[in-house]
Amino acid sequence: MAAHRYTGMKATAAGMAIGATILASSWFYVNQPASAANTSGASTGSSANAVVASQPADNPVVTGSAAAATAATTIAAKTTATATAAAKATATAAKATTAKASKGS
Amino acid sequence: MNAKKILIGAFTFAGVILAGAFLSGSFGTIPWMVNRATGLVAFALLSVVVVAGLLMSTKTGAKIIKRPRVFALHQFLSLLTVGFIAAHGLALLFDGFIAMGPVQVLVPFAASYQRFWTGMGVTAAWVTAIVWASWYIRGEISTKRWRQLHYLSFISYFMALGHGVFGGTDTGEPLVAALYIVSISSVAAFVFYRIAGAAARRFVSVPPAGMRSFATGTAGAVTAPSITVPASVVRRSAANR
Numbered sequence: 001m002a003a004h005r006y007t008g009m010k011a012t013a014a015g016m017a018i019g020a021t022i023l024a025s026s027w028f029y030v031n032q033p034a035s036a037a038n039t040s041g042a043s044t045g046s047s048a049n050a051v052v053a054s055q056p057a058d059n060p061v062v063t064g065s066a067a068a069a070t071a072a073t074t075i076a077a078k079t080t081a082t083a084t085a086a087a088k089a090t091a092t093a094a095k096a097t098t099a100k101a102s103k104g105s
Numbered sequence: 106m107n108a109k110k111i112l113i114g115a116f117t118f119a120g121v122i123l124a125g126a127f128l129s130g131s132f133g134t135i136p137w138m139v140n141r142a143t144g145l146v147a148f149a150l151l152s153v154v155v156v157a158g159l160l161m162s163t164k165t166g167a168k169i170i171k172r173p174r175v176f177a178l179h180q181f182l183s184l185l186t187v188g189f190i191a192a193h194g195l196a197l198l199f200d201g202f203i204a205m206g207p208v209q210v211l212v213p214f215a216a217s218y219q220r221f222w223t224g225m226g227v228t229a230a231w232v233t234a235i236v237w238a239s240w241y242i243r244g245e246i247s248t249k250r251w252r253q254l255h256y257l258s259f260i261s262y263f264m265a266l267g268h269g270v271f272g273g274t275d276t277g278e279p280l281v282a283a284l285y286i287v288s289i290s291s292v293a294a295f296v297f298y299r300i301a302g303a304a305a306r307r308f309v310s311v312p313p314a315g316m317r318s319f320a321t322g323t324a325g326a327v328t329a330p331s332i333t334v335p336a337s338v339v340r341r342s343a344a345n346r
Contacts, residue, residue, distance in 0.1 A: 010178075021139070
């Protein structure tokens with residue numbers, strides 16, 4: 001057996017493989033989109049999306065962030081509706097005040 | 106220092122880094138990056154192992170790189186491939202993106218993430234491990250059986266290729282695509298060369314019975330037209346003579 005022969009060649013091969021792994025991991029790490037860590041809510045379906053390219057489309061984190069984004073959108077919509085209702089109420093109150101004032105004068 | 110010590114040292118180093126990351130509790134996206142990198146390197150190593158095996162069986166490039174050296178490279182890289190496949194699976198256990206447990210990592214088609222291509226990858230890993238382990242039971246089984254077992258490496262190669270190309274997230278990257286193209290081109294070329302060579306060896310050209318070469322005075326030697334027959338017929342004929 002050639003177990004103790006060509007040690008240099010084997011060490012070079014092992015070194016190259018480990019080096020390539022470190023290099024590739026670093027490259028993936030550096031080039032990961034800033035939004036990769038849980039912030040992209042829009043990462044469902046579009047292959048053009050960088051997050052989808054670097055993470056599995058159906059991974060739980062992305063799915064979780066999509067759900068979070070949906071929740072955020074719902075909250076925002078509710079907030080907008082509440083604000084609109086408040087604005088309407090303010091306008092109605094203002095109208096009533098104006099009407100009272102004009103009656104009083 | 107032999108190869109085994111080098112490998113033990115390398116994997117101890119990797120283990121220390123992983124343990125450090127585990128203790129600090131700050132894995133983040135690192136396991137996912139390591140998983141992708143080790144997967145690609147394992148595939149590249151597997152490609153070289155297959156090509157080295159084909160170099161030996163086709164006796165190609167024997168003048169450039171000596172057969173014992175190719176054999177040593179083939180054997181050592183198969184061990185390294187198994188190591189990187191193990192690291193590829195191990196990294197998944199620490200990954201938060203595809204939350205996989207030992208069962209999903211070890212049992213083919215148990216993972217819900219891309220069930221088919223992940224399953225192909227797990228199967229390819231097991232087949233590669235079996236082919237690698239067959240080195241150590243070579244004395245226990247017949248050479249013919251060992252050779253048949255060794256042919257499984259082609260199956261594991263194509264399974265791993267499918268797993269990488271269709272299950273991987275980096276196939277679109279130019280460097281990764283180049284790796285797949287170079288790998289499949291080299292393997293396909295050597296396989297074709299080997300099959301063509303084996304087919305050619307099955308037939309030999311022999312002069313028809315009763316005819317022999319004769320010479321003409323001025324036009325040089327003229328050989329009787331030969332016919333191509335299966336080599337087995339020639340061997341049988343020689344044995345009967």
